[in-house]
Amino acid sequence: MSRKTWFITRPERDPHFHRDALMALKKATNNFTIKWDRNREVHKEYERALSLANLKRNNVSHDGSGGRTWFALLKTFSYCYTNDDGYIVPTKVGLAILEGKKVFENIKKQILTFQIPNAYFLEPGFRPKFDEGFEIRPILFLIRLTNQELLDYYLTKEEITYFALTAKKDSDLDEVIHKIVDYRHSPIEKKIEMKEEIANCYDHRDRVDKDSRSFEENHSDVAHTFMLISEYTGLVEYIRGKALRVNPEKSTSIKEELDYFETRYPFNKRYLISRERMYENSGLDVDSYKATRMGEKKPASNARKKEIKVKSLLKDYPSISNLSIEKLEQIFRQEFNPAQAKKLAFEVAQNSSRFDQLNNDFVESYLSEENNLKFEDKTGEVLNALGFQVVMRPDSANTKTEIEILLKYGENKCGIIDTKNYRQKFSLSASLASHMASEYIPNYDNFEGRELCFFGYVTANDFGGENNLVRISEKAKKIINKDINGIIISARVLLSFLDYCIENNIAKEKRLQMFLNAIKNRGYKTFGEFMNVIKQV
Secondary structure, X not given: OOEOOOOOOOOOOOHHHHHHXXXXXXXXXXXXXXOOOOOHHHHHHHHHHHHHOOOOOOOOOOOOHHHHHHHHHHHHXXXXXXXXXXXXXXXXXXXXXXXXXXXXXXXXXXXXXXXXXXXXXXXXXXXXXXXXXXXXXXXXXXXHHHOOXXXXXXXXXXXXXXXXXXXXXXXXXXXXXXXHHHHHOOOHHHHHXXXXXXXXXXXXXXXXXXXXXXXXXXXXXXXXXXXXXXXXXXOOEEEOOOEEEOOHHHHHHHHHHHHHHHHHOOXXXXXXXXXXXXHHHHOOOOOOOOOOOOOOOOOOOHHHHHHHHXXXXXXXXXXXXXXXXXXXXXXXXXXXXXXXXHHHHHHHHHOHHHHOOEOHHHHHHHHOOOOHHHXXXXXXXXXXXXXXXXXXXXXXXXXXXXXXXXXXXXXXXXXXXXXXXXXXXXXXXXXXHHHHHHXXXXXXXXXXXXXXXXXXXXXXXXXXXOOHHHHHHHHHHHHHOOOOEEEEEEHXXXXXXXXXXXXXXXXXXXXXXXXXXXXXXXEEOOHHHHHHHHHHO
C-alpha cells in the first residue's frame, strides 16, 4: 500500500547534528572517494564514524543498515546523493555546511523547502511510495498552521498526528484549520469517531488493529520529529511532547518570513525530469540559489491577475530569460493590446535575471503533452534554448517526407530531429531506421547550402532500438558518402541538460558544443549517462 501520511527518516531528529553527520560521512568515505552503493564495509565504517562523533551508540550493525539509514536522512534534505556510478556527491548546500558557511541559514533553508515528493522519496529503494497527488512542504505547512489566530496560535501533538500529517497539498491549509476547530469544539464521543475515521482512511500499513489508538502510536513519533525540526527554524516553540506554539506578537513577522520563503523558493518540480537535477537544485545553498518572481503569492488584485495571465502565456517556453523582447511582445499580444504587450515585454526582458531558471510550468506541460504537434514545438523551444537556430517542419526536396525539426548551427551546418511522443515506449525499429537513412538524411543534406552533420530522436518517455543508430549511419554513408552519427534522448534528459546549463550560467555556444559532443550513436535515458559522456570529451 502507498503512504497516505507524511514521513521522514529519523535516525537523528535534531537538525543541529546534520553537519556532524555530514562530516562523519565525509570521513568514512575518504572525502567521498570510496564507492557507496552496495559497499557494506563503507556503510559500517560510516556507523563507526557516527559513533566516534557521539551521534549514535557505539555498536555497528552486521550489514551496515545503520549507516544507510543515516545516509537516507542526509539525502532527504538534499545535502548529498549517489550518482549513476554509485559514488556520493555532496550538493552545494552540503559543501557549504561542511565548510562551516552560514550553517544555520543553510540548514533552515533545507528544512523549510523540504517537500513531498522529493528526489529521495522517488528513489527505487524508498518503500512504500507516497500516494499520487502529494505536493506539500510539511515544515512550512506546519508552521503556517500553528501561526493561526483561529487556532489560538498553538497545535497539539495529537492534532498534528491526525490532521496535519494527513494533508497532501499546501493549499489544504484552510481545510485543515477548520477540521481542527471542529475537533476542538466536539464532544468526546465525536472526537473518538473523527479519529477512528482518519485511522481507517489514512493508515497505509496492513494491520488487523486499524483503530485510532494504533494509528496514533504509529504516527505520533513522526509528528514529534516534525515538531522538533520545525522548532529549529526559530519560528515556533516546541513544548516537549505536547504542542507547538507561536508568540501572537510575532505572528505578523512569522507570516512575512514564510511568505518570503514561498516566494523565493517555489515548489520544485524537477523530480519530474531527473533525480540528479532535483537533488542538485534542491541542494543549492542560500548564496547560490537564483530567486524567481514566478509563483509569488499576492492578493487577487488586477496587477496579480495580470501576472497570472503572463505566467500562463509563458508556460510553453522552458527558459524565459532566453526570449528576446520581440518574441515576448509577440507572445503577450495573444492576450494584451499592443501597448500593454510592449510594456510587459520590456519589463520581463529588463528583469531577465529574475527569471533565469527552468520554467516549472513548462516542465509539467511538456512532459504531459498529448498533442504531437505541441510536443514537437516544445521540443524545438528546448533546443532553441540550448543554442540552436530551430526550423520547425522545414520543406524538403521530397514534399512527402518532412522532418519535424531542423537545427542550424555554425556557419553552414545543421542537424535533424524526429520527435516521438509515445506515452509508453518508443522502439527504433528497422523500418523507422531505414526511413531516416534513406529519406530524411539525403533529403536534408545541403539544406539551404548547409551540411547535415547529425540526426536524432527525442522521445517523450522510454525508448529501445538504440543499436539501430549505427545501422542508420552505415546505410546513410552509402547514400551520401560521408559519416553521420545520431542520438536518442528522452525529453527528461534534454530538459535536465538545459536546467544544468541555466543553473551553471553556461553560455549558449558552450551548451551547443556540449550537446554535439554527446552525439555518438547512442541513447541517453538518464542525465547521469549524458553528463558522463560529455565529461569524457
